Amino acid sequence: MNEDDSLRIRPIENGTVIDHITAGEALNVLRIIGITGTTKESISVATNVQSGLMPKKDIVKIDNRELLKEEVDRIALISPKATINIIRNYKVFEKKGVQIPKVITGIVKCPNPRCISNANEPIESRFEVLESGIRCLYCEGVITKDISQHFM
Amino acid sequence: MSESFKKTYPFNIISIKDLGRKEIESILDDASRIADGLYPDNALNGKILALLFFEPSTRTRMSFEAAMARLGGRSINLDSIEASSLAKGETLADTIRVVSGYADIIVLRHPSEGAARLASEFARVPVINAGDGAGQHPSQTLLDLYTIKQAMPIDKIDIGLLGDLRYGRTAHSLAYALSLFNARIHTLSPRGLELPDSILNELEENGTEVIPHEEINEVIPLLDVLYVTRLQRERFPDSASYVNIAKNFRITPEILESAKDHLILLHPLPRVDEIDPQVDELPCAKYFEQSKNGVPVRMAMLMEMFR
């Protein structure tokens, strides 16, 4: 993290910094890891941050919460270049890239109204990740564009 | 049947995509032997098949019942009226858990896409999908393939898919299965009812060439197999435009004059006006044979599940 960024967002003592988020996707990143207006975490968000010659990016900092591997991997769906920094005592304790998961469970709602995953059944939605998009493991329908539009 | 086949074989048959080329070929080979009478008629003695049909499909249901009976097994039924009232009262997951306690295998037909996949997750016995909404119907695809194989080697055929290719699930599944056999696929459909992009992408990923056509006379001479699907009136804005378009897609003896000698003509039935009844007498008309093939193919599927 360079000087420029830190002016915009204060450093955190413990928690997670998600850096290099595709510009404009910060709020979707929060949604995908289950942070809504009613959750109790303290969050800082910076969008469209320009640093040097790098393309614009978003940054999210979450106080006092270390993201788990599976939470991190969901982010890959909308922001494959994001990096995750776990912060302990103001220092980067661990740095990791995101990895696209093979199957996404319970994050995306199938857009097919006749899909059994939208009925009152004791299951979560499940999608298989393809090169060109994601495929519902129930109805086999494929979403190729704007996956974040279909987040629950 | 080879050992490696046994190990990789799925316990359920939900989608044709669950089967590889080897598995498909093995079921088709078994179906041939069965059609020749080479099967033990007590193979499934003492076994019970539960037919759960949440929407009516008398032919599919009877064909599974006949298949089970020929193998010495018995069927129990939940008819569509009972099923619909049951569906209001409890989840499909619960129904499946309960019926798993009554039967050794479940055959499910349901209006919701993905229902059979869900059933396979809650069942303690094997599940066969007999059609889930506009989704998959693998036994239909297998009997389509079987009918082709009776007439010619399946590899590298030129097949024409004609009709409503947007909503026609039988055409989607067959196209997918044939992409495993290096087919070349020719399509001809009314505007707005073309193959969806998601299906085209999948076929392309399997290295299959898909050639769209505009003129029925241009496509017929190229084909080894012509697969005709139903054009549904409700897909058209009014009945005049349906009649207008349907007549361009109607198969008549004249249209077939330019066909190769070995062309076969298939249709998943029931047909409406897509095929002129005069065609029924031509040697290329295989659609009644195709529907009869449902029994040996389903017998092969059932035997596979208990192997």
Ligand SMILES: [Zn+2]
């Ligand atoms: Zn779905």
